[in-house]
Amino acid sequence: MAQNAKLQVTVLGSGTSQGVPMIGCPCPVCRSTDPRDNRTRSSIFLRTPEAGLLVDTTPELRVQALREKVDHVDAVLFTHAHADHVMGFDDLRRFCDLLGGPLPIYGSPETLQTLERTFYYAFNPKKTVPGYVHVVPHTVTGPFALGGLTITPMTVPHGAVQTTGFLFSHRGRRMLAYLSDCQSVPPEAVDLMRGVEVLIIDGLRDHPHPTHLNVQGAIAAARTIGAKQAYLTHQTHDKSHAERERGLPAGIGVVYDGMKLEFDLE
Amino acid sequence: MAQNAKLQVTVLGSGTSQGVPMIGCPCPVCRSTDPRDNRTRSSIFLRTPEAGLLVDTTPELRVQALREKVDHVDAVLFTHAHADHVMGFDDLRRFCDLLGGPLPIYGSPETLQTLERTFYYAFNPKKTVPGYVHVVPHTVTGPFALGGLTITPMTVPHGAVQTTGFLFSHRGRRMLAYLSDCQSVPPEAVDLMRGVEVLIIDGLRDHPHPTHLNVQGAIAAARTIGAKQAYLTHQTHDKSHAERERGLPAGIGVVYDGMKLEFDLE
Numbered sequence: 001m002a003q004n005a006k007l008q009v010t011v012l013g014s015g016t017s018q019g020v021p022m023i024g025c026p027c028p029v030c031r032s033t034d035p036r037d038n039r040t041r042s043s044i045f046l047r048t049p050e051a052g053l054l055v056d057t058t059p060e061l062r063v064q065a066l067r068e069k070v071d072h073v074d075a076v077l078f079t080h081a082h083a084d085h086v087m088g089f090d091d092l093r094r095f096c097d098l099l100g101g102p103l104p105i106y107g108s109p110e111t112l113q114t115l116e117r118t119f120y121y122a123f124n125p126k127k128t129v130p131g132y133v134h135v136v137p138h139t140v141t142g143p144f145a146l147g148g149l150t151i152t153p154m155t156v157p158h159g160a161v162q163t164t165g166f167l168f169s170h171r172g173r174r175m176l177a178y179l180s181d182c183q184s185v186p187p188e189a190v191d192l193m194r195g196v197e198v199l200i201i202d203g204l205r206d207h208p209h210p211t212h213l214n215v216q217g218a219i220a221a222a223r224t225i226g227a228k229q230a231y232l233t234h235q236t237h238d239k240s241h242a243e244r245e246r247g248l249p250a251g252i253g254v255v256y257d258g259m260k261l262e263f264d265l266e
Numbered sequence: 267m268a269q270n271a272k273l274q275v276t277v278l279g280s281g282t283s284q285g286v287p288m289i290g291c292p293c294p295v296c297r298s299t300d301p302r303d304n305r306t307r308s309s310i311f312l313r314t315p316e317a318g319l320l321v322d323t324t325p326e327l328r329v330q331a332l333r334e335k336v337d338h339v340d341a342v343l344f345t346h347a348h349a350d351h352v353m354g355f356d357d358l359r360r361f362c363d364l365l366g367g368p369l370p371i372y373g374s375p376e377t378l379q380t381l382e383r384t385f386y387y388a389f390n391p392k393k394t395v396p397g398y399v400h401v402v403p404h405t406v407t408g409p410f411a412l413g414g415l416t417i418t419p420m421t422v423p424h425g426a427v428q429t430t431g432f433l434f435s436h437r438g439r440r441m442l443a444y445l446s447d448c449q450s451v452p453p454e455a456v457d458l459m460r461g462v463e464v465l466i467i468d469g470l471r472d473h474p475h476p477t478h479l480n481v482q483g484a485i486a487a488a489r490t491i492g493a494k495q496a497y498l499t500h501q502t503h504d505k506s507h508a509e510r511e512r513g514l515p516a517g518i519g520v521v522y523d524g525m526k527l528e529f530d531l532e
Contacts, residue, residue, distance in 0.1 A: 018328075023361070024336075024364050087355075
């Protein structure tokens, strides 16, 4: 890989399932004019010199891709198949067009099954229609390589379902871990992420939630993992970005739509 | 109904399945700065003194509702279940919350079946979770009343599927007909709409398409119907709004995102 090669990460969305602002909500956060309080549904995009990798396809995928000028996706990783993480799936058609072929997608067996139930027309290798979405599913069972990175899936609990977190490593460096929806972080996942440079983790709100980590839980998980820097994602309208950041200890921040992170790949 | 009562119609989206601008497209229309060339997926919202009626739930429903300050929906009508018309369905949860109960939805048997296959959790009357979307399906078989209007469904062909167009009437006045996706308009539908005040009709692009009316086909259909005014919808990036309008005969226009129409209800 060339010198000065980078892994660039763009936060496409940082909001919880209903987004911020919430429709018809008169609260100060939903009426905020700070662009960081405009939170579409949680998703990230990674670019290496070799590939563009999308994590999840939110209902607002088209809006996010236009905003961040994402025009080349080589593969899609899915954390799980809840509506706020997958309902933009059909908009992958445009990336298939630009790529000139089917898109590889990665997820747990349950996630891929749920996607196929809805978007069955994208999964039929014998009947492809030009201009339509067409994918090649890959069941995630252990570490795999994409775009010059090693991607390690981690199974984490999220209420009635389990979601897949992803650890992105390069030559043994644990660069980025992404856990968008989790109620806790099991010891096996902690071991895989230990000492990670940047952790982006579900930290929904202050008060506890049955299927998500709250802010205190996310901070505790970040410390257990030993993340050098952690950022909360999947935020509700309980606090503005500025208010949320003010209350956090050193080494913990909050992602926002459009935020960028960069890692040297040497 | 009170004097000065109005039917207000807001165009939530006016674009074809991939929207305009298209992701990663360098064409002049996709780079246009005219806000009328910013086309989310086709949908309209109707408000009468009695009710708010949404037609379709596009992937961008949340974005559209925030933009047009739609904060109260009493019922949803579905034209069909293609992705560009339904993938915002889960965002109805917010309207259920604001309404304080389940949302009635209306569609053909095929449309409702497809919706239920994906959003099964919204259709279970015995297991409702506060804060989640919950609907009561109504199969459309003939005219029905909502919000002080009579709504007449019309079955029209759209490639391999049939879609449902809707005629909105008040005391016998045929006010508005909405046909978002159709390849032709069968004689039975023409009879139902004859002389309608405003027709919003699929007019995808100049050159023919196997499942959509093109511009010339839409103009011909509007004339056959005898619409006093017609507007094309479901537009691609082939022409800008301004270019498209310049080429149209009197009585034919093009809808755009955010466009409003008003009808006196006397």
